[in-house]
Amino acid sequence: MSINYAILGILSYKSYTGYDIKKIIQDSTFMYWSGNNNQIYKSLIELLDEDLVTSEIQHQESSPSKKIYTITDKGLIKLKNWILSEPSLPEFKNMFLVQMAWSDSLSSEELNELLAKYENDIKTQIIMQKEKRVRDAFKPNRTTREFRLWDLIYDNIISSYENELIWIQKVKRMLISTEGGE
Amino acid sequence: MSINYAILGILSYKSYTGYDIKKIIQDSTFMYWSGNNNQIYKSLIELLDEDLVTSEIQHQESSPSKKIYTITDKGLIKLKNWILSEPSLPEFKNMFLVQMAWSDSLSSEELNELLAKYENDIKTQIIMQKEKRVRDAFKPNRTTREFRLWDLIYDNIISSYENELIWIQKVKRMLISTEGGE
DNA sequence: GGTGTCATGTAAACAGTTACATGATTTT
DNA sequence: AAAATCATGTAACTGTTTACATGACACC
Numbered sequence: 001m002s003i004n005y006a007i008l009g010i011l012s013y014k015s016y017t018g019y020d021i022k023k024i025i026q027d028s029t030f031m032y033w034s035g036n037n038n039q040i041y042k043s044l045i046e047l048l049d050e051d052l053v054t055s056e057i058q059h060q061e062s063s064p065s066k067k068i069y070t071i072t073d074k075g076l077i078k079l080k081n082w083i084l085s086e087p088s089l090p091e092f093k094n095m096f097l098v099q100m101a102w103s104d105s106l107s108s109e110e111l112n113e114l115l116a117k118y119e120n121d122i123k124t125q126i127i128m129q130k131e132k133r134v135r136d137a138f139k140p141n142r143t144t145r146e147f148r149l150w151d152l153i154y155d156n157i158i159s160s161y162e163n164e165l166i167w168i169q170k171v172k173r174m175l176i177s178t179e180g181g182e
Numbered sequence: 183m184s185i186n187y188a189i190l191g192i193l194s195y196k197s198y199t200g201y202d203i204k205k206i207i208q209d210s211t212f213m214y215w216s217g218n219n220n221q222i223y224k225s226l227i228e229l230l231d232e233d234l235v236t237s238e239i240q241h242q243e244s245s246p247s248k249k250i251y252t253i254t255d256k257g258l259i260k261l262k263n264w265i266l267s268e269p270s271l272p273e274f275k276n277m278f279l280v281q282m283a284w285s286d287s288l289s290s291e292e293l294n295e296l297l298a299k300y301e302n303d304i305k306t307q308i309i310m311q312k313e314k315r316v317r318d319a320f321k322p323n324r325t326t327r328e329f330r331l332w333d334l335i336y337d338n339i340i341s342s343y344e345n346e347l348i349w350i351q352k353v354k355r356m357l358i359s360t361e362g363g364e
Numbered sequence: 365g366g367t368g369t370c371a372t373g374t375a376a377a378c379a380g381t382t383a384c385a386t387g388a389t390t391t392t
Numbered sequence: 393a394a395a396a397t398c399a400t401g402t403a404a405c406t407g408t409t410t411a412c413a414t415g416a417c418a419c420c
Contacts (some may be wrong), residue, residue, distance in 0.1 A: 001255045001275060001407070009284040019371050020237045030279040036409060041373060064371040064411070083285050087278040089307060093344050094272035095184060096349050097212040097335050099265050102191040104328035110266060125271060145357070146286035153279050156346075160274050163345035164338075171334050175327065182228060183379070201399050218381060223401060248399070 004043050004052075008079045011053060012073040013140050018044055018067065024138050029129065029157050044069060052078055077135050100171075113174065119168045126161045133158070186225050188213045190261045193235060193253040195322050200226055200249065206320050211311065211339050213243065226251060234260055282353075301350045308343045315340070 003025075003050045010021055018040050024037035033039060046052040052075035071079070096118055103111055131152040141147045185207075192203055192255070198224050207217035215221060229235040240248045240313035278300055285293055315336040323329045 002280075003407095006280050009280065012220050012284060012287070017371070022371095030276065030283070032275045034409065037373070038330075038375095038410090039365095039408070060371095065350055066371070079284065080287055083288065084296065087281055087296065087303065090274065090276035090278065090342075090346060091214070092272065092274065092339065093214045094212065094338070096269040096272065097293070097338060098184075098188050098191065098330055099269055101212070101322075101335060102194060102261065104322075104325055104331055105194070105262055106265065114266065114269065121269065121271055136259050140283075140286075143286055145210050148356060149282055149286055152329055152356060153283060155352070156276070156279060157274065159343070159345060161273075161340060164272060167334075167338050167341055168336070174330060174334060185379095200401090204399095216381065219401070220382090220403095244397095259396070304389070 001043060001046070003033050003039055004047060005079065005082050006033070006070060007043050007047065008052060008082075011069055012079055013075060015068050015070040017069065021069075027136065027138065029132065030153050047075070051075075054102070082179055108175075112172070115168060115172050115175070119172070120166065122165045122168060123162055126158065126165065129154075129158050129161060183225060183228070185215050185221055186229060187261065187264050189222070189225050189229065190234060190253060190257055190264075193251055194258060194261055197252040198252050199251065203251075208322065209301075209318065211314065212335050227258070232260075240356070263342045294354070297350060297354050297357070301347065301354070304343055304350060308340065310348065311336075311340050311343060 006025065007021055010016060010024055016024070018037075021044075022035050022037065022040045025031045025033055025040070044053065044055075048055060051072055053069045053071055055067045056068050058068055060066065091175075099114070103114060106114065139150055141150070188207065189203055192198060192206055200219075203226075204217050204219065204222045207213045207215055207222070225238075226235070229251075230237060233254055235249050235253050237249045240250055250282065281296070285296060288296065288346045304346070321332050323332070
């Protein structure tokens with residue numbers, strides 16, 4: 001499971017509990033998994049079985065016990081090998097394109113409304129992602145280079161949405177400019 | 183299942199067999215499902231159960247029998263309602279960003295190599311997607327507007343990859359310009 | 365007194381992929 | 393002679409989501 005590498009990465013930064021990891025993944029845009037319990041706790045069991053992480057139980061008064069996971073040397077090697085491995089291509093899954101593919105059955109008004117809704121949703125996303133960039137708590141910053149790498153990851157996400165915005169605005173222009181034409 | 187709407191859309195264009203639909207989806211970039219048998223044939227059974235499509239068996243000499251699926255009025259209504267419904271946001275799933283997040287553990291050379299590989303893969307994709315745009319067989323074109331809509335879908339895919347290329351080139355510049363710095 | 369956070373985990377359902385199975389015809 | 397295409401379908405597995413379950417504390 002690819003989420004295992006995301007978790008190994010997080011643990012290479014610092015030791016965490018499953019609950020911590022869950023929150024980090026849920027709050028992250030680029031670590032795109034939902035981060036539900038089932039995924040995280042199952043992953044951690046797998047990583048333990050493969051000796052890529054160890055766990056230490058920490059009892060607390062008046063709070064549930066924690067299991068703190070720490071990456072092993074074997075885990076660090078596995079992580080580095082994966083980082084060095086062939087990158088995979090981004091997956092663009094956009095149900096809106098499927099909707100658009102058959103939207104010639106709509107009237108101009110209906111189609112314009114649909115496009116406007118999508119444009120609005122994208123604009124909202126851009127604002128949200130820009131806020132996230134400023135507010136996010138989990139942002140490794142051990143070296144100047146690491147800080148820049150993480151900054152560029154935020155750039156990627158924001159520019160993806162901005163590119164989508166430019167595209168949908170082009171779509172609107174192209175369809176309005178030819179309305180009723182031919 | 184969202185693929186059901188993609189199939190309804192295809193059948194709103196023309197009646198097809200499961201095998202035809204499978205090939206259309208496999209060849210399409212924006213209909214992003216793998217289009218394996220299990221998905222298609224299961225979907226078609228569901229659509230039949232809900233009376234959104236009907237099937238007609240066509241026997242052929244010296245070839246396996248076909249089941250030709252045709253959309254019903256109920257199916258057309260269901261499709262139109264879905265097209266008019268709230269669009270969902272695009273999903274950008276990019277494992278490369280996760281790789282990059284922890285790549286400060288690499289040397290400059292290793293990192294540059296990783297970035298170069300990704301840049302190359304993206305460039306290849308752009309060429310492939312531009313070829314697909316020209317060569318694709320399945321491209322509804324019943325009205326000028328429909329032709330334009332499909333053209334804009336191709337634009338979306340290509341511009342997504344082009345945006346990714348611009349981004350990775352920026353990443354290279356940003357990291358090289360500060361190499362060894364601070 | 366209800367909701368939210370901390371912290372672990374499991375059960376059931378749904379979605380998706382890979383591989384298997386059949387059998388004829390066509391292409392290399 | 394082998395591989396690919398046409399055409400249907402199933403089995404087994406993997407991955408993902410939603411919901412359930414527990415229990416204490418903090419906040420409103």
